[in-house]
Amino acid sequence: MASNEEERVELNGTDLEEVVIERRRVAPAFEPTRVRGREVLLAITVFFMTSLCIGLIVCLTTVKPAFSTAEGRRQELCEDESCLKSSVYITSKANFSVDPCENFYNYACGKFEKKKAFGDQVDDEILAEVNQRLRKVIENPKQKDSVVEMYKLLYETCLKSIERKDRNQTEDFRNILKDLGGWPILGSSSGGKKNIDLQELLQRVYELRHTDLFYITVSESAFQEKKQVIKVLTAVQILENNYEDLTDIIKKMKQAAISLGSTLTGKEIEEQALKVATLRKEIYQIASKTHITEKEQTISVSRLHEQSKEINWLDLLKLFDKSLTVKSIIELSPNLEYYGRLSELWRKTDRDTLINFLLWNILLYYSEKMKDISSPFSQNSNEKESWKKCVNVVTYSFSSAIGCDYSKTYGGDSKNIRNIIESIRSVMKQKIEEASWMDDKTKKRAVTKLKKLTYNLACEEQFTLGNKKRINFYKHINLKPSDSYIAMLKKQAKFEMFKIQKQIKSGRRTEWAIYLFSINAVYHFQQNWMAIAAPLLTEPFYSKTVPRYINYAKLGTVIGHEITHAFDDQGSQFDENGSLKNWWDDSTLQIFRQRVDCIKSFYANKTFRGLSIFNEQSLAEHISDIGGIRLAYEAFTKEKTHKILPGSKLPSSEEQIFFLSYAQNFCSKEKESTTKTTITIGQHLPASLRVLYSLQQVPEFSKAFNCKDADEMKAREQCSVW
Incomplete structure (x- = not known):
C-alpha cells in the first residue's frame, strides 16, 4: 500500500500549502516466504533494476529537466519564486476532483467558491x-x-x-442638506426651505451625477460619426442592488436621521424611511421588467419630454450641454416606455418622499467620501482603513x-507586454489572410484596420x-x-x-472611458484604439518570470478579446479610421453574418434556471470572448521555449494550465439572484457561465483535455467568427 508525505514550501513567510513535494515510500509487494536461490537472485536483480529506474526518475525531476514536446517546443522545470507562487495561486483555487470536461468552471474555481463568502471575487x-x-x-x-x-x-x-475624533462631520452633513433645501425626515431640525422646487433639487442632485432614477453621461455616439452625445441610461445600480429587501434601507436611513439630530420620533422616522424604500423598490420593479439590454436609440429632447412630462428634461440636460434645444438629438436606453413609467411614478409620489429620496442619494454620495453617516459613529471605519x-x-x-x-x-515590463500584443496582432493578421471565406479586397481592408489599431498601457502621453x-x-x-x-x-x-x-x-x-485602476480594458470603435488598465499589467496577469503561457492565458486573452472587438458584429461596421461605413464585400459580409449567427444561436439556446442568457447587447462580448481565447492560445503555441510549473497536483501539460489560468481570471462566488440580475442587465455573462460557454466553443480546449463529443464542455456545433 503506497503512502504519501507532504512538505510545505515557504516563500517570504507565505505558507504554500498546495505546492507539495511528494516522496513515495513503496511497501513490499510480497510477503516473505521460503524461496529458492534462483528466485532470490531474480528478486535481487529486479530490486536493483527498479531502484536504478527510480533513481533516474528522481534525477530527472529534480535537476531541471529540459526536453522538447511533439510540437518542437522546448520545456524545462521552473523553480524560481514567481513560478512557485503561480503554482500556489492556481492550486489554491482549483478543485481537481471535478471532471474538467463536465464543468470546467468548478474544476478551475471550485476551491475558491468553498473558501469564500457570497460576493467575493x-x-x-x-x-x-x-x-x-x-x-x-x-x-x-x-x-x-x-x-x-x-x-x-x-x-x-x-x-x-x-480621522477626526469629534463629530464635526455631522455638521458638514447638516450644512449639505440645508444648502439643498433641508431633509424632511429630520423634522424641524432640517433647517431648509419648505417650498424648494423639485426640478431645481433634481438638477442639484444631477450635478453630482448620482441617483437611482436614471443615469446621464456623455460618450461616443452609436449612430453619428466622430460625435460625443448625451446619453440617458438606466441607473444600473438600482438593479445591481436589488431593492426587494426594504429592512436594510430603513435601518440605514433611521440611523442617519438620528445621527443628524432628527426631531421626529423613531416611529415617524421609520414611516418616512419606509416610503423611500418602497419608492426605490418600485423603481427596481420598473427597471427589472424592462429590456435593459436593448440597444440605444436616438430621440429628440422634445419627444422625451412628451413621454416623461414630470421632468423638465431640457433644463436638466443643459447642465451637460448648454447649447441643447428641444430639437437636439440625444441617445436613450432602454426605451421611452421606461421613462414614461418613471415619470408616472414621480407624479403619484408625495413631495416629502421625493425630497427624502433625492437627498438620501446625496447622503450616500458623500458617505462614500466621508464617514458613513448611515452607521453609528462608533462603527465608522477606523483610522487604519480610512486611507x-x-x-x-x-x-x-x-x-x-x-x-x-x-x-x-x-508599470511592469512594457517591452515584453508590447511583444505579447504584437504576437497576438500577428496571429489575427494570419487568421484574416488565411480566411477562405473572405475576398481579397475585404482582407486587405481588415489587415489595414488591424495594422492601424493603436493602444495605451495605463497611461496617455498627455x-x-x-x-x-x-x-x-x-x-x-x-x-x-x-x-x-x-x-x-x-x-x-x-x-x-x-x-x-x-x-x-x-x-x-x-x-479614458474606463477607470484606470479597475481590472478592465476597452476598445473604442471610433478611434480604433485599445486601452489596458494598470492592474492588468502586473501580477497575477503578467510577470516577466512566469512561464509565458500563463501571461498569454491571463493578459493575452484580454488583449485578444479587445482586438477581436474591432472585428465583431459591432466593430466590423467601423473602418480603419473609425468611420461608420461599410467596407465589406457583399458576399463576404453575408458569410460573416452567418458565422455571427452561429454564435448567436448557440447562446440563444442556453438558459439559467429557466432564464434565457442571451441578449443582443452581449453578442459582441461572446464573439470576443471566444476570439480572444483562440488568439492568445495560438500566439503562445508559437513560442519556442516554455517552463513547467512545479507542483504534483497541477495538470500535466502547458495547454491545460493555459486554460486553467484563463478560467481563474473569473473566479467568484455569487448568489443565484445576483447571477440572474447580471444576465438581465449585463453586457457580460456572470463569471461561471462566461467561462463555461466560451470554452465550449474552443476546439483547442476539448483537445487539451481530451473531451469527448458527449461531454458537457464540448459544444455539439463549434462556431467561430475568427
Whole structure:
C-alpha cells in the first residue's frame, strides 16, 4: 500500500500549502516466504533494476529537466519564486476532483467558491494590492508637479477629515442638506426651505451625477460619426442592488436621521424611511421588467419630454450641454416606455418622499467620501482603513494623472507586454489572410484596420508628469490649502461636470472611458484604439518570470478579446479610421453574418434556471470572448521555449494550465439572484457561465483535455467568427 508525505514550501513567510513535494515510500509487494536461490537472485536483480529506474526518475525531476514536446517546443522545470507562487495561486483555487470536461468552471474555481463568502471575487485580492500601491504613489511621490501637489493635498485633507475624533462631520452633513433645501425626515431640525422646487433639487442632485432614477453621461455616439452625445441610461445600480429587501434601507436611513439630530420620533422616522424604500423598490420593479439590454436609440429632447412630462428634461440636460434645444438629438436606453413609467411614478409620489429620496442619494454620495453617516459613529471605519476611502476620492478625479504616475513605478515590463500584443496582432493578421471565406479586397481592408489599431498601457502621453497638457487640464479643479474638505468635494463635482462639457464641445473624449485602476480594458470603435488598465499589467496577469503561457492565458486573452472587438458584429461596421461605413464585400459580409449567427444561436439556446442568457447587447462580448481565447492560445503555441510549473497536483501539460489560468481570471462566488440580475442587465455573462460557454466553443480546449463529443464542455456545433 503506497503512502504519501507532504512538505510545505515557504516563500517570504507565505505558507504554500498546495505546492507539495511528494516522496513515495513503496511497501513490499510480497510477503516473505521460503524461496529458492534462483528466485532470490531474480528478486535481487529486479530490486536493483527498479531502484536504478527510480533513481533516474528522481534525477530527472529534480535537476531541471529540459526536453522538447511533439510540437518542437522546448520545456524545462521552473523553480524560481514567481513560478512557485503561480503554482500556489492556481492550486489554491482549483478543485481537481471535478471532471474538467463536465464543468470546467468548478474544476478551475471550485476551491475558491468553498473558501469564500457570497460576493467575493478573485478581483478583490488583486484590487487590494493595487490600492496599497496607489497609496504609496499618492503618499510618497518620487517626483512632483502642480498636479501631484493637488492630489496629495486632497488625500491629506480627506484623511484629516475622516480621522477626526469629534463629530464635526455631522455638521458638514447638516450644512449639505440645508444648502439643498433641508431633509424632511429630520423634522424641524432640517433647517431648509419648505417650498424648494423639485426640478431645481433634481438638477442639484444631477450635478453630482448620482441617483437611482436614471443615469446621464456623455460618450461616443452609436449612430453619428466622430460625435460625443448625451446619453440617458438606466441607473444600473438600482438593479445591481436589488431593492426587494426594504429592512436594510430603513435601518440605514433611521440611523442617519438620528445621527443628524432628527426631531421626529423613531416611529415617524421609520414611516418616512419606509416610503423611500418602497419608492426605490418600485423603481427596481420598473427597471427589472424592462429590456435593459436593448440597444440605444436616438430621440429628440422634445419627444422625451412628451413621454416623461414630470421632468423638465431640457433644463436638466443643459447642465451637460448648454447649447441643447428641444430639437437636439440625444441617445436613450432602454426605451421611452421606461421613462414614461418613471415619470408616472414621480407624479403619484408625495413631495416629502421625493425630497427624502433625492437627498438620501446625496447622503450616500458623500458617505462614500466621508464617514458613513448611515452607521453609528462608533462603527465608522477606523483610522487604519480610512486611507482606502481617500485613495478612491483622489483617483476619482485624478485618475489619468495618477495612472501615469502609477505606471512609472508599477508599470511592469512594457517591452515584453508590447511583444505579447504584437504576437497576438500577428496571429489575427494570419487568421484574416488565411480566411477562405473572405475576398481579397475585404482582407486587405481588415489587415489595414488591424495594422492601424493603436493602444495605451495605463497611461496617455498627455498626462505624464510635468506635461503642459496635464497641468492645464487639472488646473480647473483648483484645489487650495485653505479649502475645507467639503469645499474640495464640491470643486471635484464641478470638475467632473467641466470634463463632460469639454468632451461635448471638443467632440472627443477628455480621458479614458474606463477607470484606470479597475481590472478592465476597452476598445473604442471610433478611434480604433485599445486601452489596458494598470492592474492588468502586473501580477497575477503578467510577470516577466512566469512561464509565458500563463501571461498569454491571463493578459493575452484580454488583449485578444479587445482586438477581436474591432472585428465583431459591432466593430466590423467601423473602418480603419473609425468611420461608420461599410467596407465589406457583399458576399463576404453575408458569410460573416452567418458565422455571427452561429454564435448567436448557440447562446440563444442556453438558459439559467429557466432564464434565457442571451441578449443582443452581449453578442459582441461572446464573439470576443471566444476570439480572444483562440488568439492568445495560438500566439503562445508559437513560442519556442516554455517552463513547467512545479507542483504534483497541477495538470500535466502547458495547454491545460493555459486554460486553467484563463478560467481563474473569473473566479467568484455569487448568489443565484445576483447571477440572474447580471444576465438581465449585463453586457457580460456572470463569471461561471462566461467561462463555461466560451470554452465550449474552443476546439483547442476539448483537445487539451481530451473531451469527448458527449461531454458537457464540448459544444455539439463549434462556431467561430475568427
